[in-house]
Amino acid sequence: MSEHHHKETFVTKYIFSQDHKMISKQFLVTGMFMGIIAVLMSMLFRLQLAWPDTSFSIVEAFLGSHQTDGIMDPDIYLALVTIHGTIMVFFVLTAGLSGTFSNLLIPLQIGARDMASGFLNMISYWLFFLSSSVMLISLFVEAGPASAGWTVYPPLSALPQAIPGSGMGMTLWLVSMAIFIASSLIGALNYIVTVLNLRTKGMKMTRLPLTIWAFFVTAIIGVVSFPVLLSASLLLIFDRSFGTSFYLSDIFISGEVLHYQGGSPVLFEHLFWFLGHPEVYIVLLPALGITSEIISTNSRKPIFGYRAMIGSILAIAFLSTIVWGHHMFISGMNPFLGSVFTFTTLLIAIPSAVKAFNYVTTLWKGNLQLNPAMLFSIGLVSTFVTGGLTGLVLGDSALDIAIHDTYFVVAHFHLVMGVSAIFGMYAGIYHWFPKMYGKMMNKTLGYWHFWITIICAYGVFWPMHFIGLAGLPRRYYTNTNFPMFNDLADINVVITLFALVGGIGQIFFIANFFISMYRGEKATQNPWKSNTLEWTTPVEHIHGNWPGKLPEVHRWAYDYSKRVDADDDDSDYLHGKDFVLQTTPLLEGEESS
Amino acid sequence: MLALFYIFIGVAIGVSVWQITRIMDFRGSIADDNDNAAQGKYAIGFLAFLYAMMIYCLIFMNVIMLPESASIEGEHDDNLFDITFWLIGIVQFIMQFLIFYFTFKYRGSKDRKAKFYADSHKLEFIWTVTPAVVLVVLIGYGLWQWNNVMDLSDSEDPVIIEVYSQQFNWKARYAGADNTLGTGNVNFIKGMNTMGVDMSDKNAADDKQVTELYLPKGRKVHFRFRSQDVLHSAYMPHFRAQMNCVPGMVTQFGFTPKYTTQEMRDLPEVIEKSIGINKIRRAKGEELYIFDYLLLCNKICGASHYNMQMKITVVEEDEFDEWLSQQPTLSEVIK
Numbered sequence: 050m051s052e053h054h055h056k057e058t059f060v061t062k063y064i065f066s067q068d069h070k071m072i073s074k075q076f077l078v079t080g081m082f083m084g085i086i087a088v089l090m091s092m093l094f095r096l097q098l099a100w101p102d103t104s105f106s107i108v109e110a111f112l113g114s115h116q117t118d119g120i121m122d123p124d125i126y127l128a129l130v131t132i133h134g135t136i137m138v139f140f141v142l143t144a145g146l147s148g149t150f151s152n153l154l155i156p157l158q159i160g161a162r163d164m165a166s167g168f169l170n171m172i173s174y175w176l177f178f179l180s181s182s183v184m185l186i187s188l189f190v191e192a193g194p195a196s197a198g199w200t201v202y203p204p205l206s207a208l209p210q211a212i213p214g215s216g217m218g219m220t221l222w223l224v225s226m227a228i229f230i231a232s233s234l235i236g237a238l239n240y241i242v243t244v245l246n247l248r249t250k251g252m253k254m255t256r257l258p259l260t261i262w263a264f265f266v267t268a269i270i271g272v273v274s275f276p277v278l279l280s281a282s283l284l285l286i287f288d289r290s291f292g293t294s295f296y297l298s299d300i301f302i303s304g305e306v307l308h309y310q311g312g313s314p315v316l317f318e319h320l321f322w323f324l325g326h327p328e329v330y331i332v333l334l335p336a337l338g339i340t341s342e343i344i345s346t347n348s349r350k351p352i353f354g355y356r357a358m359i360g361s362i363l364a365i366a367f368l369s370t371i372v373w374g375h376h377m378f379i380s381g382m383n384p385f386l387g388s389v390f391t392f393t394t395l396l397i398a399i400p401s402a403v404k405a406f407n408y409v410t411t412l413w414k415g416n417l418q419l420n421p422a423m424l425f426s427i428g429l430v431s432t433f434v435t436g437g438l439t440g441l442v443l444g445d446s447a448l449d450i451a452i453h454d455t456y457f458v459v460a461h462f463h464l465v466m467g468v469s470a471i472f473g474m475y476a477g478i479y480h481w482f483p484k485m486y487g488k489m490m491n492k493t494l495g496y497w498h499f500w501i502t503i504i505c506a507y508g509v510f511w512p513m514h515f516i517g518l519a520g521l522p523r524r525y526y527t528n529t530n531f532p533m534f535n536d537l538a539d540i541n542v543v544i545t546l547f548a549l550v551g552g553i554g555q556i557f558f559i560a561n562f563f564i565s566m567y568r569g570e571k572a573t574q575n576p577w578k579s580n581t582l583e584w585t586t587p588v589e590h591i592h593g594n595w596p597g598k599l600p601e602v603h604r605w606a607y608d609y610s611k612r613v614d615a616d617d618d619d620s621d622y623l624h625g626k627d628f629v630l631q632t633t634p635l636l637e638g639e640e641s642s
Numbered sequence: 643m644l645a646l647f648y649i650f651i652g653v654a655i656g657v658s659v660w661q662i663t664r665i666m667d668f669r670g671s672i673a674d675d676n677d678n679a680a681q682g683k684y685a686i687g688f689l690a691f692l693y694a695m696m697i698y699c700l701i702f703m704n705v706i707m708l709p710e711s712a713s714i715e716g717e718h719d720d721n722l723f724d725i726t727f728w729l730i731g732i733v734q735f736i737m738q739f740l741i742f743y744f745t746f747k748y749r750g751s752k753d754r755k756a757k758f759y760a761d762s763h764k765l766e767f768i769w770t771v772t773p774a775v776v777l778v779v780l781i782g783y784g785l786w787q788w789n790n791v792m793d794l795s796d797s798e799d800p801v802i803i804e805v806y807s808q809q810f811n812w813k814a815r816y817a818g819a820d821n822t823l824g825t826g827n828v829n830f831i832k833g834m835n836t837m838g839v840d841m842s843d844k845n846a847a848d849d850k851q852v853t854e855l856y857l858p859k860g861r862k863v864h865f866r867f868r869s870q871d872v873l874h875s876a877y878m879p880h881f882r883a884q885m886n887c888v889p890g891m892v893t894q895f896g897f898t899p900k901y902t903t904q905e906m907r908d909l910p911e912v913i914e915k916s917i918g919i920n921k922i923r924r925a926k927g928e929e930l931y932i933f934d935y936l937l938l939c940n941k942i943c944g945a946s947h948y949n950m951q952m953k954i955t956v957v958e959e960d961e962f963d964e965w966l967s968q969q970p971t972l973s974e975v976i977k
Contacts, residue, residue, distance in 0.1 A: 124945050204871065205872040205944065301871060302871040315888060354765075379884050388788060392785070409740050412745065413759075414748060415756045416750045434734065435734060447787035448726065453875075454875065508695070519708060522939075526948040531951065537706060556658045609758070
């Protein structure tokens, strides 16, 4: 296959490329662009929450007709939180994360020339691009973009009379999501087929790096759950545009009774969360996979409990599909269902705990190379623990009654899936930048970036738990109308300051990323002294990844610091150095792990 | 304030740009021993910051949190919450310590060799079984309490109240002398009949519609929730109560008020919170705050979602009976 040398034009190389490495970069840059927009939105609504009565010329400049004298309107506040959530969850952390790293790493780490179908891979990206464009266009429709929350529960999302954003803005949201789901499914099918069929000689499933396991399982979860969101969206489109009543019944609004009869919003909630909850793991598992790889490499130690890690990925994946009801304890569904979902939900704590403990044990007695990628991975473990633990509170239906939809929830999911997944993404970018662009990123800027980001992440989300415990509901445009929340005003100011500094601090990353792309140090073939196959490819990208024959795999990916005498930590390295490429044959008498 | 804010933002951006241009002059992309040493120290510094913040919030934010449960059913909620919170708090402190202390302790250097340690079934067994055992307790207590709260079948002579939501206000309807609510549907909304009650239903005539909730202390209250337009959620944080209001169906929830509004105002933690709030309000020249129970909307429902509230007053039972008897019945209001 590598013998084919297509004549490449600018268009086939950079735009309609079918090369997985180029497509991964396209996903990354598009995801970053969407991410910047979503972060800017969050900064705008954080301003509103901290200083609800203050006029900001920046608000005036950004929101145009959706503000009065520099103070944003309630409708656009809801629109901002809605679009912030949508973009972050789907466009940044699903497409930006999986799209980038599954594409880059699956062929490179399993020893394949490219994805199973380069053409479908290209289609997947361009559908993502199209859906991003539609989402961005929806920001500019006159009545404002979708504003019923990222969960778009009907009837609010179905009735333009209920909120202006449920007009054209919501239509575009649904169209965008439908295209997005198509993109995501095509991508996921491609990843699954590639992992199953294109592994190079010797690359047994039990020798796959944990990154690939994570991407593989993530793709399966996506294939299982995304189609359900598509159905949910289609039925919502029917209700909105063709007068059906899947989700609507007995509605009196704007002085008239609507014709809808017999539907139920609870149906939508079930369908939505059937994707919505697995989506959390679609976002998180790739980040955990990336972290596993980076922590092991930079600790110069094998990942602790490789098989347990695979087991817990599989357990999390399975459980993730039977816990969606914990978002609906108080939706009016049968309380017995609530009991079942409480049980399954809390079970997830077990595989999650196994993962967290295994990471910490991997650090133990390591020789930690504290590169920016490593720091972000450690940061991920930290925020994953912090955010995961509060899940024990929210997953318990009896406790959820009291704090459902308060800021406690916002703090919980931002830490456990938002910050953690973003940290995983940053870790991946710092680590594989040399593979993507053949250049190294600047470490000093990376350090600044990491410490600013983690301090601000905790500064924003740790105090936020407590305003949730004070009973403050989320999605309130301002809480000044309730004297009982007056004493939260100062905390909101502190949170906003951390959010602003954290947001602005991302300049360190953006600058590092783009400047390094052109002026960075030239990368060597294996800068992190890693074992996996991607570091056996040449620095300059070529079609088909390896010149000549595909590499052959003889061992698992984690033979770091393997010793001559397994019981003596002072003995020499078995292969003379502290890493052993997967392509290195076993020595005579060497035990494989 | 605002000028200060813009100056702050300006300085932040300025410093970032200045630092970036400075830093890009240092080449270097792979951590060496000096970096490992420095970053290891920063990890300890960060751990100190994290601990300080966690402890500060845990101690000093106690005063802003909701006071103890004002419903009898909610007592177990508070209990379960305390158990869970202590547990996760301890795990949190230990885990964060391990993560950042190990980062410092095992920071890389040329002289160090990592331990080749790939597996230990014993350890993995321990940290699979330990969380499992702990979870059995949490799940057990949680499910018991959940059934306790959600089961409305066994209470004797409850007060039955319909809570009715629309964009953007709450109304309530008491079941009246027969303690049975007349049925309702949006098709009956007309004129004074704003809750769409079916007046041909004989149970409806003695129902009483109000815009403020009165609840009797010590008697079980059964709520039936309806919505006429979009999803709302009736959130009564002080009672640890919440239920969605869903158009097209009736949802329910119940609790027994434990303290009257006045008793609640006299609780030390409520007094302390009120003092804090009033310090702020006095500085702004606003009317002083006196504690009241509230019902808030807690499901995004439109532009004025943030201001959809209803006052709840809990009184002794005889006072409640007196108040209720003064309210006009629906048959008197809707002619």
